[in-house]
Amino acid sequence: MRRWLPVVALGLVIAVAGIVVTLVTAGAPPTDGERAATLAAELRCPDCQGLSVADSPTASAREIRRQIDELVAGGATDDEVRAHFVARYGEWIRLAPSSAALWLTPFAVVLAGVVLLGAWLVRRRPRATAAVGATVTEAQRRAVHEEAEALDA
Amino acid sequence: MRALRWLLVPLLVVPVTWLLFQGFGRDPREVASPLLDRAAPSWTLTTLDGETLSSADLAGRPYLVNFWASWCIPACVDEHPVLAAAHERHGDELAIVGVLYQDDPADAEGFLARYGDAGYPHLVDPDGRLAIDFGVTGPPETFFVDADGLVRYRQFGPLTDARMADLLGLVLPVAAR
């Protein structure tokens, strides 16, 4: 029975993950209000310090939000709304760089680190020891080892 | 191979130092304008005096659009006489238009009464639409537009006499400089 437990656990986790993903992706297409809110969170407030237009209380942020609402209601796509403001302020008005390379760079660094770590560990993997006297079985050795760990600092 | 470890020092220190050093002398809040060498936005607004003015009225002449506010102290106070002097000297071939940035018209009139009204019109931009069209991030900012209606320069921060003289050279015809 115990041997099946991990398989059950894994199955449950995958099932739950699947439910969550379906919930997220099968949602209704965003309403105009939701689109406007998302766009407002992507644009920078021109006279604040790094806040988005959605979070900022200034008059210019209010006006930009109003213009976003107007454009979205008038049928503009998300890209057209962004382009409208980029034409006036430049790329600076977007709170995140549009170049995909810049988004991927940190992940590439982490991936490189993981690969290097893996290579380092593999090179230094402990050698398999020849079976010594059969008085202590592998299971007993492991049990002792782990019991000691449980009490260890 | 062992000698390569010494490369560690310059490889890390030099680029970091160079980059951080380059930051000096620049204002990190200054933003490059996408309007350069493009047509200036068109507008029709009311002035402080109550008249209606539109960008079409200025067609064919070079003009400056200066965004300012009565609460923008001391920068707008410092550049005020510079603009007045430019208007005085080049008023025939150059138009200057002030635009109130997030300001109350009464406060603006008070500012002009206190620091002097040079005589050029000031537009009231109640929602800040014009400021957004020009991509203004905060007063004072001045846009230099040539006779063909193209934006030639965006001055970020207050103007000085020397700066004004240099920048006017970009928009005024040679004879008038």
Added chain:
Amino acid sequence: MIPTIGHVAVLVGLALSAYAIVVFVLAGRSGDPRLVVSGRRAVIGSFVMAGIGCAAMMISLLTHDFSVLYVAENNATTTPPFISAISLWAALEGSILFWALLATGWAALVLWRHRDRHRRLMPWVGATLASVNLFFFAVMTWPGNPFTRTDPVALQGLGPNALLQNHPFMALHPPLLYLGYTGLAVPFAFGIAALVTRRLDTDWLRIVRRWTIVPWIFLTLGIVAGAWWSYEVLGWGGYWAWDPVENAALLPWLTATAFVHSAMVAERRGGLRIWTNALVIATFVLTLVGTFLTRSGIVASVHSFTQSAIGPWFLGGIVVAMAISLTLLAWRLPELSGGGRPSGLVSRESAFLLNNVLFLGITFAVLFGTLLPLIVTVTSGETISVGAPWYNAVTVPMFVALLFLMGVGPALPWGAASWATLRERFTVPLIAAALVVVAALLLGLQAAGSLGTLGLAVFVAAIMLDEVRRGAGARARGRGEDPATATWRLATRNRRRYGGYAVHLGVLVMAVGVAVSSGLAVDRTVTLSPGESAEIGAYRITHERLVVEPLPDDPRVIETRAEVTYAGPQSGSLGTALRDYPNSSTSIATPAVRTSLGEDLYVTLLASDAASQTVTLHLFVNPLVVWIWIGGALVGVAAVFAIWPEPRTRRVTADEPMRTAAPASVEGA
């Protein structure tokens, strides 16, 4: 008179630090203990000098002595005494003075505490710390003299920055943060000393770990206090905006945390000497880089100052620190590499090292994002922004992976883990996590991020509980104690491990707080006339009246306050205001926050019209925010527990035989 005393104290501090460096270097080379004593006294002396300087500045602030330029720029006759006192660290020059006090304090403490030990290392530790102190005294002597005088003396000062007067946390957040920053020079000094003397062993690791965790605690509390402060004061409803000054505090925290973990691996299995040393150096350099970025004015930030002469000096300091430490590292590289017992691909070591890779990944991302606008402007002339959307998208997956490792790592054995171990340790927690997520889903929680974090939190917590249960159970069986006593005794006799678990628990609490408050917060903006109401979440907000009046303690400040009542899970009244300070062109928001364990009701005043008494309010309901602060406090307390010295074990005499599980055979003996 007093400012002159302060200035002279700074000069004496400069001289004492220079003397200390010379003496310590000579002591390091010759081994003469008298030189060490002399150097230590010089450092203690420089601490006293910094104290005198700070006292002089504080007195000048409290007496409103406008002959001092710093006081004229940051104080006014109407400034309340409490605000005057904390203005010591309100602006650039004063904060460097305060920094010098703390830096010399740490140096004096370290040198005094280890005065009879580690005789080979301490001279070089002293020399390094004295060099850091020298740097700050030098900045105060030349480009950034806090005691610069004004002539003629103004009758009234400009007053403190409006934002700094709004909240008592101004007294807490900078000192905590600075204690963290300055304290991280100590492990750096030990790192340099170890490279110079080639004494990089387990002993070194143990000392450096202690001297890293203490400033780490302050840095953690300082960062959390800063987030709490900006949440309560800035009015946009959030607590972390990835502003350069926030990133500056986070960067050394990330590398210091990475160090604490890899130090455990190094202590246990040997090896990793280059890596741990590099981390300690990186942490200190990052404290300098972070301070430089926000104080040099080259990066725009809510905290930035205009470019002054101090910037180039800081850059010089960074270059010198990097050059010296990297040269030493490169010099000793051949001797440091290798060593350490090998470990399997799936083991506690690999989990800890993977954690380091992730921490360093986040450090890279944050540094990259902060510097990218500068890089782009310098190389192409274009201007771009890097803001919250980018940082969140990039760092959140890495933090989630770290949360997972936080659960898995401590449960893996050292050396190598077999499939049986993995099955045994992780099956039940996985099932528990999946069940909780399903239950939450059925109860109506649908946000994917919150569900994921909840599942992860249950997974990690279940593993921790299992570990504690197993250890306490073994102890209870072995000594005949009841479970509660067994758990307590186990924890207090293994403070490192169980304190570590408690720190992780605090981190979990914070993670759940962050995930739920950012995923499930609701907000809306409404305009109300007196008597009108609006609904948000489970609350009903009613606008009562608009009041415009000067502040009682500082009549130069005019407050426009909307008084509002609210009903719902909490009920009552609150006032949210905009304050006009005489030296600020924009109004400062004073949001009102009503906190409960379940959620925060947060109201900001955006605009008002005195004639019609209408107000525009931004309303928020932020769930579980208070748990972020509670979790942060837990992390601090748990970390203190973790490094608290363990009680000395009692000697067991022959009269007290240890009880075993099978006493029967003892009876007839």
